[in-house]
Amino acid sequence: MNSGCNMQFLQGNEACALGAIEAGVRFFGGYPITPATEIAEVMARELPKLGGVFVQFEDEIASIGAVIGASVAGTKAMTATSGPGFSLKQENLGYAIHVQIPCVVVNVMRGGPSTGLPTLPSQSDVMQARWGTHGDHPIIALAPYSVRECFDLTVRAVNLSERFRIPVIVLSDAIIGHVREKVVLPKREELTLVERKKPTVDPEDYKPFEDDGTGIPPMANLGEDYLFHITSNNYDDEGFPATNDHDIAGRRIKSLYNKIERYRDEIDDVDLFMVEDAEIIIVAYGSTARSARRAVMMAREEGIKAGLFRLKTIWPFPYDHLKAAAESANHLLLAEMNMSQLDSEVRSATHDLETKLHGLHQSNGMLITPYQIYDSLKGLV
Amino acid sequence: MNNKEYQVRLSGFGGQGIILAGIILGEAVSLYENRFAVQFQSYGPEARGGASRAEVVISDEEIDLLELIEPDVFLALSQQAFDKYIGDAHEKALVIVDPDYVTNAPLSSRKVFAVPVSRIAREQIGKTIVINMVALGALAAITGLVGIDALKKAVSARVPPGTEKINLKAVLAGYESAREMN
Amino acid sequence: MKRNSYKKYLRTHKLPHIWCPGCGHGIILGAALRAMDELELDPYKTVAVTAIGCSARTNAIMNCNTIQTTHGRSLTFASGIKMARPDLTVLLFVGDGDGAAIGGNHLIHAARRNVDLTTILLNNSIYGMTGGQYSPLTPYQKTASTSPYGNLEQDFDVCKLADAAGASYVARGIAHDPRHLSRLIRGGIEHKGFSFIEGISQCPTYYGRRNKFSSPLEIMRWVKERSVRVKPETYNFSQDMDGAIPVGLLSHRNLPEFTDEYRKLVEQLQKGDNA
Known part of the structure; x- marks a missing residue:
């Protein structure tokens, strides 16, 4: 099972994992849950061979927390889950949206509410993907309808996430995740990969959240040439808390929405x-x-x-x-x-x-x- | 069988390798005959030993059927699986059972093939673990849904290295025994 | 070492801090900054991670990379950072509610995994930011806004918890003795593996007032009088301290560190591929 080779008979979840790897994901924070577990299993097997990191965390919350941490450290990062785990991830998903950290969350949907129908198919997390975390926020969510699209849309999810500094949800479902069908995956050189835009200003002039005119602020990675602060509170352009300034607060929320609305032609x-x-x-x-x-x-x-x-x-x-x-x-x-x-x-x-x-x-x-x-x-x- | 899509349900005890058989059938058709197959399986909380099933849809054209509606072919290697999964098999479905395990098969109008796959595995191969391979061979012979060459290639490619020979032997044993029955 | 040279690890333009007068958190942060200074940590290669609460207010004023995360989750973010960039030095400042209640599970598992992180738990025995509710480290029978009749629950020995979970360096210091605490933190940063340092702080505003301490100093003295210096060679976490607070390096062992183990796995797999 690998990408860039001829015809294969693959499961949707396997294709999703391969797509992530081809898109450059090198950190996966996992937690077992049917019907998403195969994604973690492929990552556990393949990532260390590529020098990437797979870790199974103590819970769904930790897995997305670590994914966000790894992304701040400059690594393309992903986690995968199903409804009950998706609920647990909402808190940190909101954090990543708020502080504009790229990452991908795959939700292989099964019937809910609660543990619901373990693990029969459903599409009932569509609104949770949109509004599952609290507060005003935008989100991007993609829905594959074939094994090949599990690959393609995961690549696209990683790309959109890096491009727009926003978590992207892949809304798969128990049918698409588990079905096997014939696919021919694209070769690596046929894929277009997006890397996050990095700052080029002098370190002392770096304002991590200042709009450079594109609406998408350049992002420095930890441990490189820039020092920065990130906060879960509303923040100013320098990244420091600005909870008493209504102008900054309003502008921040609007800018989160605008960076998506402005590029609808790339996202739709x-x-x-x-x-x-x-x-x-x-x-x-x-x-x-x-x-x-x-x-x-x-x-x-x-x-x-x-x-x-x-x-x-x-x-x-x-x-x-x-x-x-x-x-x-x-x-x-x-x-x-x-x-x-x-x-x-x-x-x-x-x-x-x-x-x-x-x-x-x-x-x-x-x-x-x-x-x-x-x-x-x-x-x- | 003519040029429509065929819905195949394989069932048996959990642990008999039913799901692997489904994957191999799908791979044989789609990778080695260049036709189309989709495969899916039941994920229940069933422990090893409970009823397990794998389903494959086979066609000469692209398939948009991601759930079995009515099996055209139904294979059952245990009474429990038979009872649990025969339900929606239509009247003209081909039914293949292991008569040593499925002893109560009320199938008045359906065509039933009794292939003692577990006995063949035990007596001819000396390993009951290859029962799924014997069943695949028998299914190929009875239904004609997949050619034996493609099946052999798919088995060789999928089984653990070093076990190809014994698995191929099992497939052929199932194939021959079912051919003799016809 | 020049006096006050640790101040280069402060974003002085972000001062003053917002802690209450008499709060012990600034003392503990100062101890950590001195340890960083002695080790000459490169701010660019250092990440301080916090979550929510008074303990998190150590963060924005530190001059290194600083990341304030969701409540209780700082260890998960920090784990991801360290696993992705093992060359970075990662310090955490967590609170008693933050680190032992909502983040308790993450503490257990970060310790068990033995990731090379240095976690400083600022224990002021109360949820201060929300106005003085009892935490898992509020002692039995002490009063808080949500235990107005006295706390019915037993408090954690959070160092014992960290040790039992697998932390390979466990220490406890007190705000009354910042030089000693600084040495303990320095040892934790130098130690390769999961280091856990409990710093006993004081919250005069909520804990002190509700529990009849007349001043910050009185809480500090109360802690100081009960603290007993111990050594890892002789201390064991089950011994009966008769109300005393064991202080110092409590346990220290060399265990395989996670990112080291992971690197070895990668090397082994990649060598296998080339062979």
Whole structure:
């Protein structure tokens, strides 16, 4: 099992780990949890061979804490978990968003709440990925729908995280994480890798959080030419606490949002399948989108003009893309393995269109099958 | 069998190597016949010895079916697995059982192949651990879903180094015994 | 050593500090700064990690790399830093609630893993930043805002905990004797492995006032009078101290250090690949 070689029959979680390694991740903080554990197991085996560090920590909190520490020290770092662990990581995830430390958190979703359905598939952490940690904050979350995409979107997650100094969530699910299928992974030289932007100013002039005009402050690594301070409190451009200055506080939060909004063209990522002439468009992501693609083909064979709008980037939600795609359709069918978490996002994207929104939601630990979606499509004709 | 996608469910005791058999079947089809397969498995809290299953969908085209709907082929190497997983196998499904372990198989309208895979493993190979390989060989012969050459290549590539010979012998023993049955 | 030369490890433009008058934390920080100065630590290669609470206020005023993290989690961040960059010197300043309550599990496991970190626990027997609630190091029957009728819980011997968990250097000093504490901290930094130093501080504002100490000095004297110097050769953590506080280097052993072990693994695997 390795990247850059010919055809392989790989599991989604294995592809995710290989993607991380190819993207340059050299620190993995792990904690065992099904259905994500294979990612840690591959990292435990492969990272030390590459001089990277794998450590299994005492809990989910420690694993992300160490990941953030390693990232501040200049190493691309990642952790992987599932719902219960994702809940535990929220505190430090918020810290990393706040102090703008790149890292990747993979959540292989299973049914909740609590330990819920160990370990049946689900997509019910979509809103937790968006708003799981407290306070106003942006986030980036990507959803792979195939083994190959587990690789590709993990590489992309690492790149986006380094580029925008923000944690990126890979929202996989128990189906995609565990399914094995044939893949041909790209060779190393075919990949574009992003490295974090480093400061070039004189050390005495370095202000770790000063906007250099791009909205993304250059980041020094520990132990190099710059001294710096990081705080969990609201901070000024020099990185020191600024909790009594409302102007600085407001500006800081806005700057966190703006650095993402400003670069939506780099972050948004959707896949359109037969939507051009579609009268009914399915909105789906992850494993459900696989079923949806099949349902579209089944429907097309029957003469039903169906299409699929697939979210590869879930957060920030690609409102404009959805609106553009939905403009000429009569119906939208949102299919998710949850109790309709993205409903309000889809509504807000299409609120001034005539398109009617329907939902196909299932939260019982079972994949929504192509036949279920096909039946829903037929019901809309 | 014609050009649709085939849904295969392999089941048995945990510890019989059912999941490995599923992976090898998927690899044989997708890597050595250049067709398509997806494989998935049940992850329960079941301890070793409980019922275990692995599922494979096989097709000549890309597959978007990530969960088994209705098995076309159902293999059961234990009564518990048979009882637990036969449920949604459709009426025309091919059913392969080990008659030494699956003694109660009420299958009026289904076609049942009784292949004593554990006995073959024990008597012809001398190791019950290769029961999964015998079963794969038998499945290949009965269903024609995978060629024996591809299966042999996949087995050689996947099993621990040094055990290729005995595993290949087991696959062939299963294959031959099931061919004789036809 | 020039008098006050340790001040180069202070970001003097970030002073004054925000501790209450009479607080012991500044004394303990001073002891740590003197140890850093004696060892001539390169600020660029030194990282001080804190979390939340009064203990965390050591951080922004230190002139080296300083990282203030989430409550109780400083050891996890510090572990990641040290594992990614074993060449850096990593010091931690944690509090008694921070290090022994919310961060207690991380303390146990960082000690067990024997990562080369120097952890200084500033023990003022109270949650000061939030206004004086009892912590795992508030003694039995002492009063706090959340134990108004006296603390019903037994307090930790946090050094015994660290030792039992596998810390390879364990010491206790007191704010009343900063030179001694400084030597203990210096020993901890020099030691290769997980070093744990409890520094007994005082909180006159909350702990002192609620427990009928009339001044900061009175708390310091109370601690001083009960402290007994011990040596690692003769001290054992189970011995009955009859209310006395054992002070000094309590235990010291050479155990495989995590980042060393990891480096050896990497070398072995990479050699195997080349062969």
